[in-house]
Amino acid sequence: MYIDPKRNNEITRLNFDSRQGHEAMSQPASEQQQMLNGDVGAVSAMQNTNERSLQSSEQDNPVLNASISSLAAQDPATEIQSRKTSGKYNLHDFQILRTLGTGSFGRVHLVRSNHNGRFYAMKVLKKRTIVKLKQVEHTNDERRMLSIVSHPFIIRMWGTFQDAEQVFMIMDYIEGGELFSLLRKSQRFPNPVAKFYAAEVCLALEYLHSKDIIYRDLKPENVLLDKNGHIKITDFGFAKFVPDVTYTLCGTPDYIAPEVVSTKPYNKSVDWWSFGILIYEMLAGYTPFYDSNTMKTYENILNAPLQFPSFFHPDVKNLLSQLITRDLSKRLGNLQNGSEDVKNHPWFSEVVWEKLLCRNIETPYEPPIQSGQGDASQYDRYPEEDVNYGVQGEDPYKDLFSEF
Ligand SMILES: Nc1ncnc2c1ncn2[C@@H]1O[C@H](COP(=O)(O)OP(=O)(O)O)[C@@H](O)[C@H]1O
Ligand SMILES: [Mg+2]
Numbered sequence: 001m002y003i004d005p006k007r008n009n010e011i012t013r014l015n016f017d018s019r020q021g022h023e024a025m026s027q028p029a030s031e032q033q034q035m036l037n038g039d040v041g042a043v044s045a046m047q048n049t050n051e052r053s054l055q056s057s058e059q060d061n062p063v064l065n066a067s068i069s070s071l072a073a074q075d076p077a078t079e080i081q082s083r084k085t086s087g088k089y090n091l092h093d094f095q096i097l098r099t100l101g102t103g104s105f106g107r108v109h110l111v112r113s114n115h116n117g118r119f120y121a122m123k124v125l126k127k128r129t130i131v132k133l134k135q136v137e138h139t140n141d142e143r144r145m146l147s148i149v150s151h152p153f154i155i156r157m158w159g160t161f162q163d164a165e166q167v168f169m170i171m172d173y174i175e176g177g178e179l180f181s182l183l184r185k186s187q188r189f190p191n192p193v194a195k196f197y198a199a200e201v202c203l204a205l206e207y208l209h210s211k212d213i214i215y216r217d218l219k220p221e222n223v224l225l226d227k228n229g230h231i232k233i234t235d236f237g238f239a240k241f242v243p244d245v246t247y248t249l250c251g252t253p254d255y256i257a258p259e260v261v262s263t264k265p266y267n268k269s270v271d272w273w274s275f276g277i278l279i280y281e282m283l284a285g286y287t288p289f290y291d292s293n294t295m296k297t298y299e300n301i302l303n304a305p306l307q308f309p310s311f312f313h314p315d316v317k318n319l320l321s322q323l324i325t326r327d328l329s330k331r332l333g334n335l336q337n338g339s340e341d342v343k344n345h346p347w348f349s350e351v352v353w354e355k356l357l358c359r360n361i362e363t364p365y366e367p368p369i370q371s372g373q374g375d376a377s378q379y380d381r382y383p384e385e386d387v388n389y390g391v392q393g394e395d396p397y398k399d400l401f402s403e404f
Contacts, residue, residue: 052219055294056135056238056250088159089170091390094122097374099382101178105135105237106166107385110173110376119173119374120158121234124389126166127397136400138237138250143169143403145213145239152359153204155224155234162404164395165388174232176225176367177378183220188285191313193364197223198279199351200231205275206339209268212243218274219255220281225378227371229363242267253297254287258326261298272333272342276323283316284309288324302326315347 094111097119101108106125113120130139146157146169158170179197183189189197201223208215216238224232238250245265249256257273259266281287288307289300306324308317322332323342332341343353355361369375 052221052252052254055253055256056133056138056248088161090161091163091168094120094170096122096387096389098376099384100173100376100379102382103235103237105129105133105139107382110374110379111170112374121171121173123169123171124166124387127162127395127401128165130167131397131400135237138240139167140401140403141240142236142238143167145236145241146171148211149208149213149236151204151207152357153200153231153233154207155232155236160404162401163389164391164393167401167404168389171234172232173374174224174234175227175369175371175375175378176229178221179223179225179231180220181378181380182225182365183282183285189282189364191283191316194279194282194316195347195351196364197231197282198275199348199353199356201233201275201278202339202342202348203353203357204231204233205271205333206343208239209271209339212241213239214242214246214268215239215271216251216274217255218271218278219252220278221252223278225365225367227367227369228359229366230359253294254281254290256298256301258301259328261301269328269331269334272323272331275333275342276320279316280320280324283312313347315345319345319347 093114095114097110097112099107100110100121106123106129109122109124111120111122112118125139130136143157143160146155150156155174156172158172160167160169162168201218205215205218215233215236217235218233222233222235224234226232240246245267247263247265249260249263251257251260251270251274255274255277257266257270260270277287277289289297289304291297291300306321308320312320319332319342322330322345325331328334332345333339335341342348343351352361367378369378
């Protein structure tokens with residue numbers, strides 16, 4: 001149990017009645033009724049990818065671009081030792097089964113190894129698209145950061161390779177689906193459930209920051225649930241080794257910190273802001289600065305007051321006021337004691353951090369999957385395209401992805 005038994009404070013379980021499929025049964029009856037009235041069922045893939053798509057300075061914010069591109073040149077080069085993972089596999093080692101997710105830059109497939117019969121996730125990015133969207137450095141960083149990290153709540157990458165047209169990353173396949181899907185099905189999480197996921201995310205962030213890696217894309221779409229219901233953070237597309245500061249505008253609008261929007265130099269502080277937004281979204285069911293117009297979202301991030309729904313617990317209101325603060329000298333996680341301040345906050349007082357790290361605790365929700373079967377029922381269906389992988393021949397971008 002991650003909750004201290006002496007405090008007699010049991011974790012709330014998220015139970016889904018299989019007959020009704022989508023409604024969370026652990027909420028009070030009145031809330032359940034609200035959910036039944038609303039369309040909280042299937043979350044369409046469109047909603048997932050279009051409404052909260054990634055932003056990257058070079059394409060999406062022409063106003064900010066000029067200043068960013070001049071500053072980006074000052075970014076420190078990444079110099080860090082990584083596990084050797086390239087060249088270990090090739091396409092013929094895998095059978096492609098179905099698409100698990102699509103993003104702005106690529107597609108993730110469920111694949112099965114021809115050698116050991118195990119299931120993996122294969123992320124495929126088209127070189128032409130990467131170059132067009134000016135993501136070459138981010139893609140190389142993604143590979144590099146994934147090859148460095150090793151943590152119970154972070155995805156493990158096994159190897160990378162390339163053909164003439166795309167780069168491939170082979171990762172563990174995480175069966176339980178996105179936290180995003182679970183959240184939309186539940187509409188919102190009860191306080192202890194949100195706390196459980198937040199605490200696991202907190203440990204992952206603490207670990208990344210201890211290695212001077214900023215993650216920069218924290219959101220429920222990038223938090224997956226394993227077969228037992230523990231989290232795995234995936235998508236290192238914006239992760240970067242930053243011992244000092246960086247400037248690039250990237251992330252997902254709702255989650256971007258004000259110092260990123262206003263093109264100030266920034267560091268790990270941005271992940272703690274996003275961490276606050278994540279907790280807010282888990283508890284409320286929506287993010288605090290959302291607007292259908294991205295420019296208005298940015299404006300809200302910079303200026304709008306942070307308001308809480310009345311049902312937020314006073315402790316979490318206190319925590320979020322200190323995470324979602326524009327004042328970097330006050331933002332929890334970004335102060336002298338780093339992540340310790342977050343872990344010691346009263347909202348997390350029941351969390352036994354050492355046990356949580358060992359995953360030696362009961363999770364609030366176990367995804368209904370048949371383990372070991374490559375069960376992908378927890379993932380949305382995406383239209384399958386004819387893939388043209390394994391192309392040999394001329395490769396104008398060969399020099400750009402030499403580490404794959
Ligand atoms: N290791 C994995 N196991 C299962 N599904 C995954 C895995 N990695 C990614 N996915 C799915 O693919 C989606 C897109 O992958 P992601 O790395 O986030 O790409 P993008 O950078 O395009 O957002 C994820 O949101 C998730 O649904
Ligand atoms: Mg993603």
